Amino acid sequence: MKKASKLNPTIFVIFGGTGDLNKRKLAPALYNLYTEGYMPSKFAIIGTGRTAFTDEKYQKELLHSVNEFSRNGKVKKDKWDVFSQSIHYCTIDIKSQQTFENLKGEIEKYQADFGENTQVIFYLAVAPNLFPLIAQCLHQYKLTGNEENCRIVIEKPFGHDLESAKELNLLLSGIFTEKQIYRIDHYLGKETVQNMMAFRFANSLFEPLWNRTYIEHIQISVTEQLGVGDRGGYYEGAGALRDMIQNHLLQLLCLVGMEAPISFNADEIRDRKVEVLRAVRPFKPEEISSHAVRGQYSKGWVEGKEVPGYRSENGVDAHSNTETFAAVKFFIDNWRWQGIPFYLRTGKRMNQTSSIITIQFKDVPHHIFSNNVAETWQQNRLIISIQPEASIRLQVQSKRPGLDMVLNPVDMVFNYKGTYENDSPEAYETLLLDAILGDQTLFMRGDQVEAAWELVMPIIHTWENKKSLSFPNYAADSWGPEEAEALIARDGYHWFTLPIKD
Incomplete structure (x- = not known):
């Protein structure tokens, strides 16, 4: 530095x-x-x-x-x-x-x-x-x-849809060079998000396993306990898909799914991210209902306080069709990830505020232990927590202490607070310093923004043109609509959560 x-x-x-x-x-x-x-x-x-x-x-x-x-x-x-x-x-x-x-x-x-x-x-x-x-x-x-x-x-938001993003890119490119334009996504400045690249590409342990041969599926979940608050007017024109999945969650998907860059160079890294977005399988209109779920929260109780439903928030239409929850199943069609589902989920007024990436590894090819020994059997998982705690957990099977052979899952944990004395910088500190230095590694490039919009536009068009008759369809302080559970359950999985420790 x-x-x-x-x-x-x-x-x-x-x-x-x-x-x-x-x-x-x-x-x-x-x-x-x-x-x-x-x-x-x-x-x-x-x-x-x-x-x-x-x-x-x-x-x-x-x-x-x-x-x-x-x-x-x-x-x-x-x-x-x-x-x-x-x-x-x-x-x-x-x-x-x-x-x-x-x-x-x-x-x-x-x-x-x-x-x-x-x-x-x-x-x-x-x-x-x-x-x-x-x-x-x-x-x-x-x-x-x-x-x-x-x-x-x-x-953000950089554009309201694909066409407006293209128009803004065109206008800016007539005034500035791409080298001068810093499209900021504060999620990329978070310490744990940055550590994804270090974790993947500075260690030889996981890269051989980071593919369809050993990984069963991947979940990226960003949930909030808060409602829209005083942002109802803005949120009415956005919704969860635009506000979170098009930028934050797809950026996390890129970090998980990207190939190893040749060097730690801004354009080299951003090239690899764009490759991921271009490899994501595009949606056909008839596939939206089986690959994407939307929801809107109703009134309820959060931490002992009654909270209003979305349609009763300030600035919100009483008959709003805007989603406050979205879950989407993506596939990346390339050699590394072919056939492996990526489940992305985000919502407001959820049970907890958390941002978690979970990599579920495939089960062992042959079980040598009896059901009694392995009654709490769980496949290996790598859990990268961005919030509420900044940590990386590897969940493995271990023998429980005692004379009997009994297995149960245990966590191998790297926790920022327990490892380092200094507080992690805020995301904006990292990003502002990079802007001073002229380092665009953590900022989005124009083609990357457009590629992300292109992926979600079929869902946006479908949802805007077909009013949901079920809204509101999940209660405040819940984990979202039942359809979201069905989305992942059809493949034999369930959504993971990380227990919050006091």
Whole structure:
């Protein structure tokens, strides 16, 4: 890792500087990078928004946010006093393009002070419908600079469907090179997700087994106890398939299913991910009902509190056809994975909040133990937990202590908290640092985004054109609709969960 003194001077311009994402994630991440010595020695943070703020008032706003949301707790006064001197605010009404002249003046002021190697990172922490307008304004006012010193970071959702994603890619590619575009998916910045590549490609133990010969099936499950909360208006136009499977879960599928890259190079790794998406078997309309399940939560009780059903949430249509749960069975048609099902599941108001990848290995070819000895027999599983705990578990059979030969499954566990003293960085810390370094390994490429949209569009079209008559079809604090259990049970399997320890 480069030392701060070796990093190029950097100007962060955060569109949506008064918004929730900046307050909860970006500002705390930038402050943590600074306190731990990963920020350039010369940097500036320019927050933008329509609300009029002085620099001092804006600095106080961010101080409250960092104190509340930083993983390191409240700021140290001496550190904050120095850090906050680099925070500036620029009032911008995106629909009034003349205000970009003010922003241009602020950027040029810092560039003159920092020198010719100064890089500018534009972070679009705004509503997706504003992405094209901001990009066009940056180009119009000649703020995009050269490709070595200018980057644009775009939050998900990247498009609403395949056509809108293509349109956005086309617009951006007319202003920026692909090298300048950082499509962010915060899931890829999580420590355990990054460790997937290290686990697979830095060890010789599992790679010979990582194929259809030894693996029976794979599950990727990301569930939430929370409902849509105050995001009902947004969620109505998205749904679980768009909001989670098209990006987060398909990214995890790529990490599990990809071939070994030649080197740890951004484009080399992203090439291997795109290969996976292109190998996923496309859906025919008549296959949707047997390969995909949707659900919508009803009212219920969660941790002793009554919660409303989705159709009673703020901003939600009383007759909504939007799914809050989705489960899909995918197949990857290549030599490594032919015939092995990948089950992806996500939902809101589920029994627990968890993100788990489970690799189920095939059973032993011949059982030598009697049923009495192996009454709790379980096939070997590799469980990669992203949350609530960051861990990797290998479940194997072992003899229970005692005079009798009795087998039961045991866990061989690697747990981050039990192994390392330091806290893992937040995902946004990792991704913001990569943006400073110009490392696109953990960011999505344009063709990757389009390939993911192409896979889910048949399901989206089917569900949008055929209203579900069963909604709501699962209770809050459950594991989703019965049809999801049937989806995997037809193949002789069941959904795995990881017991949460107090």
